[in-house]
Amino acid sequence: MKATYKKHILNFKRPSGTSRGVLTEKETWFLLLEENGKIGVGECGLLRGLSVDDRPDYEEKLQWVCQNIHLGKDKLWQELLEFPSIQFGVEMAFLSLQAESTFELFPSNFTKGKDTITINGLVWMGEEAFMKKQIEEKLADGFTCIKLKIGAIDFQQELDLVTFIRKHFDEKTIEIRVDANGAFSPNEALEKLQLLSQYQLHSIEQPIKAGQFVAMQQLCKKTPFPIALDEELIGVFDYEDKMKLLDAIQPQYIILKPSFIGGIKGSLEWIEIAEKRNIGWWMTSALESNVGLNAIAQFTYTLNNKMPQGLGTGGLYTNNFDCPLAIKEGQLYYNTDLNWDFKF
Known part of the structure; x- marks a missing residue:
């Protein structure tokens, strides 16, 4: 070889x-x-x-x-x-x-084009008008779960954006997730979570920076709506250490990015540990090309998790690789009429 x-x-x-x-x-x-x-x-x-x-x-x-x-x-x-x-x-x-086919790693009804994966619509940070435009586009595209990156612009402006969605759609129609990427300080985090909670949000990812176990544990205990750990999982290699982390913090959810946590085997370890503790999880890509996104999507489908997954990043690049992955009305699917074009 x-x-x-x-x-x-x-x-x-x-x-x-x-x-x-x-x-x-x-x-x-x-x-x-x-x-x-x-x-x-x-x-x-x-x-x-x-x-x-x-x-x-x-x-x-x-x-x-x-x-x-x-x-x-x-x-x-x-x-x-x-x-x-x-x-x-x-x-x-x-x-x-x-594999029989280079990019069909987990043959299933998904790769046959017979089933889909529900995904969230990702709204990137930027000026308020740009974020509002993205939100309008995601809603028009039929997404029922919107994920907002927060923590980069004025917090009141971010609340206004969430208000804009909720003015038109209740939580039964549109699920809203927010991702702070550790932007809040431990001193202000709970107050900000309480302000956000009035909008019936599904969850917030990583409200404070990773590594602050006591502060995060207290936050998960007192939070008015679910917290999902993301960056917190990075760099935790040992199975015992993974158990200790989840036992110490007791989050409501964890987010799995295979490229950050040891791929398929690493993800399965986290899932096993989380499920034993009644901690929910979903899968997210980490800005891979369509090659990595394809592997994550096919693997995710086999896990039969019906929550919206974070797999809508295939259209971000000018020089990605053409592939059968496509998105329609908030669903990721395999268009079997399209072929791979994997060339450098």
């Missing part, structure tokens, strides 16, 4: 705002396997500034993987504990190599 890797820079169609700043491009890496005339493709979806494996020896580790590909998927996964995005890339590449 031969293994190689390639770097690819994805360019955003328009600058995309988060509480950590504005993104104009996204670096990603592909792991390519060749054996007996077959090709396997995996994406190592590194997100600079957030991924725990954003470190100087990242490319060196990819070289090591290519030199040691003979170790196989399971052994490599163990050796790559501190490189979760490469773990996922390795899993993906081996599944792809073994």
Whole structure:
């Protein structure tokens, strides 16, 4: 078996705002396997500034993987504990190599075009008018779950945006999730949650920065509506440590981004631990190209979680790869009339 890797820079169609700043491009890496005339493709979806494996020896580790590909998927996964995005890339590449079709990793009614995955409509941070325009577009497109990134503009303006949605749609018609990306300080978080709670929100992701276990535990205990941990899961590699984290904080939900938490195996560990504690979960992409998004979507479908998933990021880039993934009326589906165009 031969293994190689390639770097690819994805360019955003328009600058995309988060509480950590504005993104104009996204670096990603592909792991390519060749054996007996077959090709396997995996994406190592590194997100600079957030991924725990954003470190100087990242490319060196990819070289090591290519030199040691003979170790196989399971052994490599163990050796790559501190490189979760490469773990996922390795899993993906081996599944792809073994699959009948390079990009059909989990054959199902989803990949046959017979079933769909409900997803949320993502509204990026920006000026109030820009955010309002996005909200109007998502509602017109038929989404029944809207996710708002908050924490970058004036909080009152953000409340006004939520008011705008609720003025036209009640919580039975439109589910609203908000994602603070750790933007609130522990001192102000509960007060802000109480102000947000009047809008019947589904949940808030990561209201305060990760690593503040006592403050987050208190917040989860007192919150007027559910809290979902996101960044909090990053860098927690050991199964025992995962249990300790959820036991300490006791969140209402966790959000799983395979590229951040060790791919398929890492996600399944978190799900097992969460479900034993009656903690809900959903799956989210982390700005991967359509290669990674495709793997996450197919994997997610097999888990039979009926909540809206965070998988609507395929249209963000000017130079993504054409593929059968499509969105219609808040549903992600596989258009079997479309083909993959995976070229660099």
